[in-house]
Amino acid sequence: MTAPEGQLDQTIAARRYGPQARDMDLELRHLKTIRAIADAGSLTRAATALGLAQPALSAQLKRIERALGGPLFDRGRDGVRATALGDLVLERARVVLPAVSELQEEAVRFARTRREPRPGFRLGATHGPLLGGLVDRLMASAPGAPVTTHTSWSERELAASAAEGRLDYALIGACGESPPPEPGRLAWAEVARDPVLVMLADRHPLASRPEIDLAELAAEAWTDVPGDGCFGDCFAAACVRAGFTPASVYETDTASCVHLVQVGRAVGLCRATFPATPGLVTRPLAGTPLVWRHLLGWHPAARAAVHAPTVTAHARAAHADAVTRSAGALDPLGHNAVAGVN
Incomplete structure (x- = not known):
C-alpha cells in the first residue's frame, strides 16, 4: 500500500x-x-x-x-x-x-580608544591634493598627534571604514546633489563645491577659449579617474543633454589621465583643485553642467568626533589653498577658470 x-x-x-x-x-x-x-x-x-x-x-x-x-x-x-x-x-x-x-x-572603537591615549587622526581620502593639505594643517596645529592616511578610489570603502571605526574621517567627493554613502551611520559636512572643469592640452584648438561648451567636445575621447559614485552616469547624461554620446572614456589613474591629455589623445575632467601641470590648461564648461562636492564624514559616536569642527575647518582651508595653486586659478591668458567656486 x-x-x-x-x-x-x-x-x-x-x-x-x-x-x-x-x-x-x-x-x-x-x-x-x-x-x-x-x-x-x-x-x-x-x-x-x-x-x-x-x-x-x-x-x-x-x-x-x-x-x-x-x-x-x-x-x-x-x-x-x-x-x-x-x-x-x-x-x-x-x-x-x-x-x-x-x-x-562599538568594540573596535572601544579597543582603539584604550590603545590610543593620545588624540590622533586616521584620515582616508580619494586621490587629490586636499589630503596632503589637511595632513599638513593637522600636524601644524597639533604637534605630536599621530596622523595616518589611507587612500582609495572607492568612496564607499572609505565611508564604510569610518563607520566601522577603522578611520576617524573620510574625505570624499559626491557628484551634484547625490547623497554620500552611509547616510544613516556617518555625519557629513560639505567642505567645498567645485564646478567640474575640462582639461586640455595647451595646444588644443579650444585651449585659448575662456569657457567651452560641452557640445564643442563631442568628437573628443575622454579620460577620467575611477570611482564608485554616480559621476560617470552624470557625465553621460550631461553629454546626452548636449546632443552627443562620448565616443570613448579612458578610466585610469591620474598620471595616465594627464599623459593622455598632454599628448592629445583625450580631454579630461578635473576639479578646481587640480594642480598646475606643464602642457595642460583647464577651462570651465559653459553653464556648469557638472558639479563636485568635497565632503568630510565621521562617526558621530566616535572619540574623534569632538574634533570634527576643527578638522572640517582645516579641510576647507586646504581646499582654498589648493584652488589658489590650481591649474585653473589664473591661466597664462589671464582668464579666471574657476569662477563660481564657493
Whole structure:
C-alpha cells in the first residue's frame, strides 16, 4: 500500500531535512547569504553579488537548509521566493545582522580608544591634493598627534571604514546633489563645491577659449579617474543633454589621465583643485553642467568626533589653498577658470 502524495512529500522532506541531516552550525555568514538571495530574488543574481559561482551558492544553500531543517526558498522560472521557514529566518536575520555589526563597531572603537591615549587622526581620502593639505594643517596645529592616511578610489570603502571605526574621517567627493554613502551611520559636512572643469592640452584648438561648451567636445575621447559614485552616469547624461554620446572614456589613474591629455589623445575632467601641470590648461564648461562636492564624514559616536569642527575647518582651508595653486586659478591668458567656486 502506497502513501498519499502529500504524505509522501512530507516523508521525503523529513528524510532530507531531518535532525540527522544537520551537519553544521549556523554562522553569521550563512544569514548574510540567505539575505543576499532574498534581496536578489534569484540564485544567479545573488551569486554575482556575492562573487560566487552559482553551483557553489546552490550547494551552500542546501547545507544551510539542512542545518535549519527545511527549504528556505521555493524556486521557479521567475526566481526564488521565501518559504514560511525562510520568512522566519529572514525576519530574525534582519534583527541579528545589524545588531552584530553595531556590536563590532562599538568594540573596535572601544579597543582603539584604550590603545590610543593620545588624540590622533586616521584620515582616508580619494586621490587629490586636499589630503596632503589637511595632513599638513593637522600636524601644524597639533604637534605630536599621530596622523595616518589611507587612500582609495572607492568612496564607499572609505565611508564604510569610518563607520566601522577603522578611520576617524573620510574625505570624499559626491557628484551634484547625490547623497554620500552611509547616510544613516556617518555625519557629513560639505567642505567645498567645485564646478567640474575640462582639461586640455595647451595646444588644443579650444585651449585659448575662456569657457567651452560641452557640445564643442563631442568628437573628443575622454579620460577620467575611477570611482564608485554616480559621476560617470552624470557625465553621460550631461553629454546626452548636449546632443552627443562620448565616443570613448579612458578610466585610469591620474598620471595616465594627464599623459593622455598632454599628448592629445583625450580631454579630461578635473576639479578646481587640480594642480598646475606643464602642457595642460583647464577651462570651465559653459553653464556648469557638472558639479563636485568635497565632503568630510565621521562617526558621530566616535572619540574623534569632538574634533570634527576643527578638522572640517582645516579641510576647507586646504581646499582654498589648493584652488589658489590650481591649474585653473589664473591661466597664462589671464582668464579666471574657476569662477563660481564657493
